[in-house]
Amino acid sequence: MRYCKFHWPMVLGVIGALAFVGEYLWHFILSSEELQAFHFLLLQTYVLGFSGMNFVSFILGIVQWFICGAVLGGLIAWLSASCKCRKGSEGGCCGAGHCGK
Numbered sequence: 001m002r003y004c005k006f007h008w009p010m011v012l013g014v015i016g017a018l019a020f021v022g023e024y025l026w027h028f029i030l031s032s033e034e035l036q037a038f039h040f041l042l043l044q045t046y047v048l049g050f051s052g053m054n055f056v057s058f059i060l061g062i063v064q065w066f067i068c069g070a071v072l073g074g075l076i077a078w079l080s081a082s083c084k085c086r087k088g089s090e091g092g093c094c095g096a097g098h099c100g101k
Helices: 008-029 033-046 055-079
Strands: none
Touching: 008 033, 008 055
């Protein structure tokens, strides 16, 4: 099974956003106040504009982690030679027509 290089940014962006949702919810699962404080400090460090466990910070985190995942996916796609589009194949390697012929 081949992966088209144009799928990597979207897939890793969605995975990044879902990872942030899990990370955000993890804060509420932690029972120790010391661990919650440490986790909050980490979120403030790694999420630009994070001001607390509120809706705005949640949206900022999802957007930031999606963008980071998409950039990483774009880098992987750029470095990867796994999408070899052949001139005779219909729609390129993934059938979507993005890869050219």
